[in-house]
Amino acid sequence: MLDILLTASVSFIITFLAVPVVLEVAEKKKLFDIPNERKVHTRLVASLGGVGIFGGFILASLLSIQGHLNYEFQYFFAAALVIFFLGLKDDLIILSASKKFIGQIIAASILIHLGGIRLDSMYGLLGFERLPEAFGLALSYLTIIVVINSFNLIDGVDGLAASLGILTMLVFGSYFFAIGYQAYALLAFAMAGSLGAFMIFNHHPARIFMGDSGSLMIGLINAILVIKFINVANDPLVAIPVPSAVAIGFSILIVPLLDTLRVFSVRILNGVSPFTPDRNHVHHLLLDRGMDHAAVTLTCVSVNIGFILLAWFGRFLGPNYLLLLVLAVAFSGLGFLYYYKRPRRAVLIAKRGEAAVGITAATATKVVTLTKEKEAQSAAD
DSSP, rough: OHHHHHHHHHHHHHHHHHHHHHHHHHHHTEEEEOOSSSSSSOOBOOOOOOHHHHHHHHHHHHSOOOTTTTTTTHHHHHHHHHHHHHHHHHHHHHOOHHHHHHHHHHHHHHHIIIOOOOOBOOOOOOGBBOHHHHHHHHHHHHHHHHHHHHHHHHHOSSSHHHHHHHHHHHHHHHHHHHHOOOOOOHHEEEEHHHHHHHHHHHSSOOOOOOHHHHHHHHHHHHHHHHHHHHEEEEEEEOOSTTTTTHHHHHHHHHHHHHHHHHHHHHHHHHTTTTTTTSSSSSHHHHTTTTHHHHHHHHHHHHHHHHHHHHHHHTTTGGGHHHHHHHHHHHHHHHHHHHTTTTOOOOOOOOOOGGGGGGGOTOOSSEEEOOOOOHHHHHHHH
């Protein structure tokens, strides 16, 4: 228990000290996220918070997890480096969807083929048990990539992705600690500590965004933990076996995961790329109902906690009936949001003082750099 507390504390302190430095660098270099018609913020905000999150998480993990006893973690950290630099580049210079996808495939391949993070069985879901190798590999790649992107796509409101990340890390970390999987518990609590420190700067109105370098990282760690949870919890020899672990794992990630699957499906049915941005996410639906950022975050986290409790108390129903129950409740809630959706309010792109920054729809970067000439012109205006 002491190791858990120390790891979470170290990651919290490192991130808490790192984020102000990132803010100072972003201010000096004028690196800000650009508001547009799809985004909900109306001012320039630094979007490099993932640097602070990654720094606290990786240092605390390396200090606490014994690599010689947990060889697979060297591959977890290698995949984390790939995802971090992929997200960091996308925060600074927009990457095409194909390049981001290739980077995620590389990270997933490291986890699956070297780290042993893969799904070889459906554990009774839809009547399937042991899976053919090719199908198991395909399902593993799909699961990892969807989970990685789910936290990236849910990161649209101040504090939302970080709050959901803290929740999932605490749930997975507590379970792994209870069954004696110390290294996986340390991994989860290291991320929870970093996200807790980041929330100090990310609650509404946010001083900094985590960016893709942060949200993709949360998704990667959740992908590792949920697959490990499914494989371990179904083992009858484990200290706390969990019936219907597949459905419970889905329920732990239900808000970001179901939102991503729904949005991807709608985009594909409309004949566009699943990575095409829009305003169809669950946080957009809640904003259109008049909620503010804090209310949206509290609602989504509360709903996720409700589904975790529903899945836990219904675990003896079996994976099929439990998943059907969870999906029925979830889609009923989404139907309610669609039915009572209010007309979308106009989004203010930039304040008067920021109008001279030179923000255009055709910009090729997610950050805007203010040169001295532009600053002088802005001051003159």
